[in-house]
Amino acid sequence: MKIPFHPKLLDCLPDYTQAQLGKDVAAGITVGVLALPLAMAFAIASGASPTAGIWTAIVAGLITSALGGSRVQIGGPTGAFIPIIYGIVAMYGFGNLLIATMLAGVFLLAMGIFRLGQLIRFIPVSVVIGFTNGIAVVIFMAQLKDFLGLQIAELPPEFFAKIKVLAANIQSVHLPTLALSVASLIFLLFYNRLAQTRTLGFLRRAPGPLAVLVLATAATALFELPVETIGSRFGGIPQELPAFALPSLSLETLGKLISPAITIALLGAIESLLSARVADTTIEDRHDPNQELMAQGLANIAAPLFGGFAATGAIARTATNIRSGGRTPVAGIVHALVLLTMVLVLAPLASHIPLAALSAIVVVVAINMGEWHEFKKLRRFSNNYRAILLSTFFVTVVFDLTIAVELGMVLACLFFIYRMSELTRIERLPLKEHEQEPAFLYPDGTLRITAWRLYGSLFFGAVNKLEILLDPHAGHPEVVILDMQSLIQLDTTGLEGLESLLGKLKKRGCTLLVCGLNSQPGSLLYRSGFIDHLGDENVCTTLTDALARAEYLLPPLQEDEV
Known part of the structure; x- marks a missing residue:
């Protein structure tokens, strides 16, 4: 197997210009300065x-x-x-x-x-x-x-x-640390507004996390705050x-x-x-x-x-x-x-950077990374969407991210299967042109031919819907037409359902005709050998052709049936 290894850098170098180099260097310096406090803060928060x-x-x-x-x-x-x-x-x-x-x-x-x-x-x-x-x-x-x-x-x-543990030790709050943390948090939350003012306009030249580290470190040294620093904890x-x-x-x-x-x-x-x-x-x-x-x-x-x-x-x-x-x-x-x-x-x-400032940076990251507005919008969405989102959220907080994603994916799949099964339906087609012809009617007035149309996807979650074709209340036709022009997908479980339907109809002395096959369902029916059991002559292009074939297959009624 050929490994498709082609970094994007190779596509950029042939047309690279000196002007773009200047922009990239400026951007790299800016991001590098921003990345330093974030890297330290994330590492400390991670243990x-x-x-x-x-x-x-x-x-x-x-x-x-x-x-x-x-x-x-x-x-x-x-x-x-x-x-x-x-x-x-x-x-x-x-x-x-x-x-x-x-x-x-x-x-x-x-x-x-x-x-x-x-x-x-x-x-x-x-x-x-x-x-x-x-x-x-x-x-x-x-x-x-x-x-x-x-x-x-x-x-x-x-x-x-x-x-x-947090509840048991809440009384041990360290007031200087709390004061520095709150001040750093407020500074970061309002940093963009502060940077727009004339007095503090110089702040635009530095990213918020770097600015708060510099100011918090200076305040710690100037006021000799008794707070923990990188040096005191990590050396x-x-x-x-x-x-x-x-x-x-x-x-x-x-x-x-x-x-x-x-x-x-x-x-x-x-x-x-x-x-x-x-x-x-x-x-x-x-x-x-x-x-x-x-x-x-x-x-x-x-x-x-x-x-x-x-x-x-x-x-x-x-x-x-x-x-x-x-x-x-x-x-x-x-x-x-x-x-x-x-x-x-x-x-x-x-070494002099206070951990309280780094903690404030991480708290702001947590606040910003959460899409909290999505909770307000939940009422606009379906119960399925709410169940997936809230279950994933709850399990992530209480248990583990892996379990949460697995649970969310399982719920999403189950709800999708249910939704697709609801969209899959089988409807009986009216055959008004045959309802008045005695040759196509039993003495009780029921048709010797029935036609059904499949819609959607016939897959493992919807295959049970084929059972309606065998319902005694649907009569005992001698020919059943299955119109598949609106069937877009068929899986192996759906194929097995069709094979079971064919076998049960044959036992009743009933002939099954199919028409309107699309590419995917048709390909599977041919490859699996289903058409061989059904008979090529019982595969029709349109519903009209199928009705003509059904009319040809109907045997004359016996005298005791007339």
Whole structure:
């Protein structure tokens, strides 16, 4: 099998201009500055060190841009991964998180190689909204410890245990931390408005997360606030390149990490392709979903080798890249190089960053990532849509994202099957031209010929509707015509139903005629041998031809039947 590996970068280089290079460099610098505080904040919220988040952004961001299937996608750690990574770290440890991430990378790479990128689009929007809002709630709850400065050693990953621990320690709120967190949160929520004023117009030159880090760090140092910082908890950020190392692996551990790895791969695929699709509408381009998945796979395989963890396409950073003028993968490559430069030059300053400010950044990300307006719109939609969205949301918050997506997909499939079965119907056709002819009537006035028309799809969820043709109340015709001109699809269960119908009609001495076969149902009926049992002469082009054939087949009535 030929692997279709063709990064988008190769399509951009032949027509690349110096003017576009200037725009890409400017966009890369802007996104790089924005990515630094987000990478640290997401890493700390996930139970990892800020260094791990930074190197995830550098390595994964570089590979995503250089080898991806989108012109403008920016890769790195994202808020959606926080509850998943936190749970893996709490249950298996950070070392096993690296293994799970690499395993997820293998899954993503395989999905791209086998061209499964289009299948991600089959996930219903109700499922996506449900787990996105659920993740936002989980992220918000996980930040309460650092946001309030609670004296808790470690929050458990389980929902009810987390609620219990938070409630038991709510009296340990640290007021200086709370004050700094609230001030940072308010600043971020109103950042765009503040940046439009004359007094604070200079804020437009810096992204909100970076501005709040600078101001919060300055306030902490100026007022000597007794709050926890990156230095006090993690000992700072090393001003050096990380050591290249393979995580230790055992077969016993590998088996336990398959399920978490699938979760990482599934969420990474959904978020990266969703981000790329949103970007396409902005720049009027079309990404390659399979190439994007292969790049995400390679990024998640490579990042743990440098101490990083799970990464995917980041919608907010990708949007910032587009707004800043980035139009080729060069901007994403520059963003990774900017991050690398900042680590090697400014790492010592990061030790003074207060965790309360980083927590506020994550809280704002959680607020913004949730599509809360969709809850208000629920009353406009069907009960099926509501059930899928709310079930996915509830299970994501209380249990697990993987279970939530599985449940949402199962519900969506069941509701779809029910809906399709409702659209499939069989109606009896009136044969008025035969109702007055004695040769076509039994003595009781019932017709010796009946005609039925199939509508929709005859599949496993609707095959039981064929039973009406055998209903004693429908009479005992000698010829049954089945008009399939409105049947668009037939599956093997529907085929089995037709074969059963044919056999039962033959036992009654009744002949079955079919007409109006469309391409897919007709192809299956011929390939399966159904037409051989039915007889080519009993396959008609139109209903008129079928009626003529039925008239020919009717034997004369016996004297005792007249």
